[in-house]
Amino acid sequence: xxxxxxxxxxxxxxxxxxxxxxxxxxxxxxxxxxxxxxxxxxxxxxxxxxxxxxxxxxxxxxxxxxxxxxxxx
Amino acid sequence: xxxxxxxxxxxxxxxxxxxxxxxxxxxxxxxxxxxxxxxxxxxxxxxxxxxxxxxxxxxxxxxxxxxxxxxxxxxxxxxxxxxxxxxxxxxxxxxxxxxxxxxxxxxxxxxxxxxxxxxxxxxxxxxxxxxxxxxxxxx
Numbered sequence: 001x002x003x004x005x006x007x008x009x010x011x012x013x014x015x016x017x018x019x020x021x022x023x024x025x026x027x028x029x030x031x032x033x034x035x036x037x038x039x040x041x042x043x044x045x046x047x048x049x050x051x052x053x054x055x056x057x058x059x060x061x062x063x064x065x066x067x068x069x070x071x072x073x
Numbered sequence: 074x075x076x077x078x079x080x081x082x083x084x085x086x087x088x089x090x091x092x093x094x095x096x097x098x099x100x101x102x103x104x105x106x107x108x109x110x111x112x113x114x115x116x117x118x119x120x121x122x123x124x125x126x127x128x129x130x131x132x133x134x135x136x137x138x139x140x141x142x143x144x145x146x147x148x149x150x151x152x153x154x155x156x157x158x159x160x161x162x163x164x165x166x167x168x169x170x171x172x173x174x175x176x177x178x179x180x181x182x183x184x185x186x187x188x189x190x191x192x193x194x195x196x197x198x199x200x201x202x203x204x205x206x207x208x209x210x211x212x
Contacts, residue, residue, distance in 0.1 A: 010150055011150060011152075012149055012150050012151055012152075013095065014095050014098045014099050014102065014152075014157075015152050017098075017099060017102040017103075018098050018101075018102050018160045018164070020102065021101065021102035021103075021164060022160070022163060022164065025164070048103065049102055049103040049104065052103045052104045053103070053104040054104075
């Protein structure tokens with residue numbers, strides 16, 4: 001099991017969502033993908049995508065406008 | 074079978090091609106399949122080196138408007154169409170080129186970015202894609 005970290009700080013629609021999907025595709029079952037970004041809408045849209053993909057949302061945190069989303073493939 | 078989005082890209086305008094590619098990438102990212110059917114002016118964007126060449130649908134002003142919007146997009150860090158189409162293909166998106174448009178406009182396969190195109194088809198291909206799509210749009 002590995003931990004994949006993706007940084008999309010400063011990126012705007014649709015890149016955070018697309019990069020999240022790309023990372024989740026390369027991850028193996030059980031891997032943790034951690035995405036860090038600043039685009040406000042993606043903070044709620046990435047969890048929507050996680051649900052649609054039937055994966056597990058571990059946590060969503062935000063600090064000073066920078067959010068971090070952890071997903072288990 | 075997963076859900077699907079099928080989009081007809083009829084316009085070759087830069088802003089509309091952005092909409093089509095953003096929606097299609099969004100669909101793929103959220104676990105759907107996606108097909109883009111390029112026809113009429115949209116097909117011009119699949120010509121070699123043609124992707125970024127579209128005018129703005131409004132306020133193009135002989136290119137001045139496009140230049141202004143592009144500089145604002147750059148400031149906002151909006152991805153290029155090249156990046157969006159390459160992400161689209163990476164995520165398994167399908168591209169169909171309209172054969173009739175190729176004939177009308179005298180476009181040969183050699184003049185198109187064949188590496189991006191999965192299929193050359195007509196209306197039947199679109200209907201087959203669209204009939205089992207939850208989302209279908211004409212842009």
